[in-house]
Amino acid sequence: MLYTLLYMSGRTQIYLTTEQRKRLDELALAQGKSLAQVIREAVTAYIAEAPPEADKALSATFGAAPEAQIPSRDEWDRG
DSSP: OHHHHHHSTTOOOOOOOHHHHHHHHHHHHHHTOOHHHHHHHHHHHHHHHSOOOHHHHHHHHTTSOTTOOOOOGGGSOOO
């Protein structure tokens, strides 16, 4: 029970293609890591590159270009 609480609380099952599994197994072997560790590191890298949340991005950039000019609606291309 303690093992389950400590180590299995974040367990997730995923389905990989045969090619994905083969490449991940090769990477794990070459790096001397477990398959799980390689996948966790890949997920961590993916999350780090994810775009920021819209409200945080807006807050961080609001007023960043005060000289920007917005054309009147009459000038918009309605193509």
